[in-house]
Amino acid sequence: MSLPCRLLCLIWLSSFAVLSIRAQALGESPQIPEELLADDHLREEMGVNGFTAPSIRKIFDDLxxxxxxxxxxxxxPLxxxxxxxxxxxxxxxxxxxxxxxxxxxAEQFFDLEPIGRSLLNHGKILGSGTRVSxxxxxxxxxxxxxxWDALKEELFQTQKDVENEMVLIRDVDAANLISLGGWLRALEIGCAASLNPYDPAKAALxxxxxxxEYFVLNLETLxxxxxxxxxxxxxxxxxxxxQKAVDLPEGQVLSEQEVTxxxxxxxxxxxxIGGNGRLLKTTQDIRGPKPTKPATVTAPAATGGVISGEVPQ
Structure with missing residues (x-):
């Protein structure tokens, strides 16, 4: 993107921010110009990329x-x-x-409403989330x-709104921290699923x-x-x-104890982060001695989701 175009987009965004405040004061829902939202360079600058707004479809693929x-x-507990x-x-x-x-x-319908309500309450305070309500x-x-398939499709359609909100709040640090929190929770889920029972193919994901390293660098640029x-x-x-624990030779994956x-x-x-532990504690020994040899399997290709996403260039 050329410097003049970049400046034009930034001026456009600044002008839109003023209009947004006015629209909100009038009780209107501000509309972000589609041309602005489609600009990949500006979206990257504002913190919107494959990690801060990961594809919901890819997240489901991983799970x-x-x-x-x-x-x-x-x-x-919420x-x-x-x-x-x-x-x-x-x-x-x-x-x-x-x-x-x-x-x-997991098709747990009765948990969807309280999770959604809590997410909206947090999002409103942060300055985001109103567009997905x-x-x-x-x-x-x-x-x-x-x-459930139709529900997933509905979630896929919210992806644009999530990304729009990232641009609207103009908060790169918040966007990256949201991404980090989501990735950590997804990784916790992935570790437990790989030990239920231990499956090297799952561990490779x-x-x-x-x-x-990507998240470490993000923390260093806050x-x-x-x-x-x-x-x-x-x-x-x-x-x-x-990072050291998962840095294995190509073709190897974490052993059962390493996943634990x-x-x-x-x-x-x-x-x-959450201040609340699991409702049910695992019965597995999660603090055993470090194994000397990791299991060796051919690792599946990354799906690009929250758990096994690809690092943006």
Missing amino acids: KRLRPLPYDELKR PEQPPQDRTKLSLIMGLLLADGFFAVE SHMKSMLEKGAVGQ LTKPEII EPRLQKNQLLGRIRTRLLEM QLGSMVEELVDQ
């Missing part, structure tokens, strides 16, 4: 390949009130998004009659070191005030440990 999903074991801290608020929104995908893939009624209606945040500091330290240890590290981070 489908991890069936059966241990839903009861991994279900977590937060009672949104936190005032914007950093934690963004991370929790990511957890809730992943919980929503999890509930749909119109889809909620339709999704609940489809889930009530067991139309969990993660790649370059994906963790504004200085956020880089001093203690929770983000602990997350970064643990991510570096996780990875799951333990991820669960700890999700606990620190």
Whole structure:
């Protein structure tokens, strides 16, 4: 994108922000110009890419390949009130998004409404989420009659609205933290599914070191005030440990004990973010000694979803 075009888009976005505030004051729903939303360079600058707004279809593809999903074991209580801290608020929104995908893939209809309500409450405080609220009624209606494929299609249609909201809030840090929270929750689900029982083919879908590196670099580029945040500091330290743990020779995947240890590290981070543990605790020993040899299988190709996504260039 040329500099003049980039400046024009930024001026356009600034002008639109003023119009949006005015429209909201009048009770109207502001419309983002489609030409602006379609600009890949600007969307990348505003924090919208394959990680901050991952394809819902690809997320479902990953979860489908991890069936059966241990839903009861991994279900977590929803937060009672949104936190005032914007950093934690963004991370929790990511957890809730992943919980929503999890509930749909596990066909747990009665959990959809409370998850959606909590997500909207958090999103309104963050300054996002209002655009997807119109889809909620339709999704609940489809889930009530067991139309899960139609429900997934409805979620696919919300993808554009999610990305539009990312552009509208103009908050790259929040977008990246939402993505990080969602990825951590999805990875926790993936680890548990791979141990239910242990399946090397499922373990190969969990993660790649370059994906963790992507999130580490994102944390290092946050504004200085956020880089001093203690929770983000602990997350970064643990991510570096996780990156070493999954950095295996090509063609090898994590062994059962390595998946168990990875799951333990991820669960700890999700606990620190959400403040609530699982409703049912796993009976597996998640803190055993580190194995000397990882299992060797041919790793399946990445699907591009939250769990095994491809790093944006």
